[in-house]
Each structure stands twice: as structure tokens, then as C-alpha cells.
Amino acid sequence: MKPSIETLAMIRDYARGELNEQEMARVEDLLAKQPELQEEVLLAQLLSEETEAMEKQRLLQVIQEADGEAVGATPGVPSNKIVPLWKQPWFRLAAASVLLLLAFGLFWYIGDTPSADRFASFREEAYVAPPVSDAMRSGVSSVDWLSDANQYLQTNQYEQCLSAVESIPPSDSLYLYALLLKGHSHYKMQQYERAIGAFEELLEQPADEPLYFSPNADHIRWSRLLAALAKWEADKTPENRQVIERLLVAFLEQADRTDRYYEEAQQLQRLLN
């Protein structure tokens, strides 16, 4: 029988010596009853040690890179900077572009058209509601307006949502979140051109602008991509298709590879191919 997540967490803490006497006794009792779990203790010990080494090394590289950007080459930590060709960002971008172009070329040559339903259901599953909870905890002046607007969006009252976000002035620290909700409202109202406009306005804001709380950039880019996809579904011109290709390539290049959006983008790429 596979151990539950709770059991695994308890064994992990036991292996790391982080349990109190009572909890330790519980784990030891469990181990006596299920000796096969001893294997899990060893695995947890080894994983704790190995992931520590791996993660610390990764963090050192992140620091080194960030410091290198700020002050030039840094000699502090031994460097593992020789990056294979296939790991170079420009090479990946070029390879992705070539693959996409080949795939799209083949697609147009065969004259096949993927069913609209597939894309519509993909969009439905891949849609991510605007993550505004953090902003509502952080913002000051217009937090109530933003909260109302978000409430309207969640309850499909898009016109009211748009009115509420109009009340948030450009000088407000939550203005970018207002724009985000505006984009989502237009998207939900199937006004894709306007949705794309709002998302693009957001992306044009300088990164790390101290005046504003900024929504997650991958989220914005992903929402723009979904709006472009919807626009293409409604009007299947080669131009609209090219926009998706371009946005998708750019997205895969820029996105955080460990987040949900990246996974969804890869799925979209497969779907389009």
C-alpha cells in the first residue's frame, strides 16, 4: 500500500529530526507496524540531503547571475557557466521558431483545420482568473473598488466590473490590477480586441515600477495569448494565426518554466501542431 502524503510528511520530518517526542513515538510505532516504511525513512534522509545540496547550488548560481548583471563578472563562487548550445536561450528560441514554422507550414499545406471546439474547450480549461488576492491585501486607497470589481467579475457582471475599475485612477497603486480586471471583463464579454488592448497596455508598463503593485507577468501574457486565440477562432485569417504563433514563441521564451502557464503553453503548442 502506498503511504499517504501525510505519512510521507511525517516520515520526512522524522528523518530530519524535526519531531517532538510524542510525534517521534507515533512514527516509531508506525514503523514497527509497517516495516516496509523503513525504506521511506532512508529515502527521505537521502532526499533531504541531496535536495539541499542541489537547491543551494542552484541558488548560488542565481545569485551569481544576478550579481553579474549588476557589477560584471564575479569571482566569488566557482562558475559552471559553460552552457551547452541547446541550452542557450537564443538557440531555443530559434529552434522553437523553426519547429513552429514547419508545423504551421505543414498544417496549411495539408489544409486541415483543427476543430473550433478543441480550442474553445482548451481555452476554457486554460483560463486562469485574475490573481488579485495579494493586491487586495497590499493596496491601500482603492482596495474596496478592486474588491468590488473582482466580485463583479466572479459573478459574471462584466459591465459592473468595468464601471468599478474605471473608478480607479492611473495614479493609484492598484491601477495595474484594475487594467487586468478590465482585460478579463472584455475577454469574458468576447470583446477580444479590447481585451488584448488592456493586456498590452499592462505589459507596456515598465517592469518593477515602484508606484504600482504589479500582477504576475506570465499571467498577463497568458491572458493576452488566450484572447488572441479566441480572436483567431472567431476570425481565422492568416494574420490572426501569425499573431498567435508570434505570441506563443515569445511566451515560451519568457515564461517561468516551472509555473502553470508554461505547461499550458506547451499544451497549446501541441494542439496547434
Next chain:
Amino acid sequence: MDCSDERIIDLIKTAGRKAEHQSVKCLLKCEGQANALLIKQGLHDAEERRSVFYHAIVAFIVNVRRGRFALTGKAKICTYLTETTRRQWLKRYAQENKPQAENSLPDAHRSTDSREALQIKLRAALEELNATDKDIIVAFYFYGEDLKAYAERRQIAYATAKKRISRARERLKEILKPTQQ
């Protein structure tokens, strides 16, 4: 760039490389303060100072992610990081000056040979995992993160997180199997 203490903590806890990168850039701004203390402690080698400081940043990020650091409103992050740097240096200094007697016994580590072999295998197995599987294994086994918190931070369903860790563990166990027999 906003490098307030609260913002740094938020960035460290936020999922994604961009936030991590920004948090590191903010923390690097504390280098001057840490350097001054290290020079006072007698560490005049600039390369070593930087290396010690880098390791202090790593220790700080790990502490924040493990929930072992809380902003009190009194101590500033740079002060805390400077103190961490000093401790890193003292630790390193103590290790470098530690007597090597036990290493002179050739059989001292024999009993741990099979464990080491397992460790090497596990290291290779971890390298083989894809980025998402590696990410969840590190979060669970190194940071000790609760799976529900992980799912929330990564904006994925709890069921997906469960499936992901189970898949990653199966892969690791599969690779480790022949050694364990």
C-alpha cells in the same frame, strides 16, 4: 525597484524565477554592510568575502522559505543578513581550522559506502527529473513545504500536486531499485 523588507520577503516566497531573481538583486544591495563587518573581522580577501556573502544569501532565502524568519518590524533584513554573513564566515573559519585526525583512519567511512553509492545514484536520478518534478521534490523534501501550500503557491490543484509528487517519487524509486536490492 521596490526593495523594502516586506517586498523582499514576498518575492522570496513567490513562485517563479523572476521573483527569485528580483529578491536576490535586492539582497545584493546589503553587500556593503556585510563587507564592512567582514573586513572588521579580518577577512581582507575580496573574493572570499563575496563567496561568504553569497552563502549567507542562500542561507537567508532558505530560512525564509522554511518559515524560520519573520519580520519583526525592528530588525532590518540587511542587519539580519550581515549577521548571517558573519556566522557563515565563523563557520567556514572553524571548518578550515578543524583538526583532520579522524580522516587519517582509512576504514572510517567504510560502513557508509553503500549509503554513498545510493546518494550518488539519487543525485543522478534527481538530475534526470524534469523541472516540475524536481521543483516539487525540492519543495517537499528540502523546504518541508506542505503540499497544499505548494499547490496554492504554484496555482495548481491539490490533486495535481499530489499526482506530481507521486510520479516524481515513483521515478526516483525506479532508478534506485537495483541498488536497494
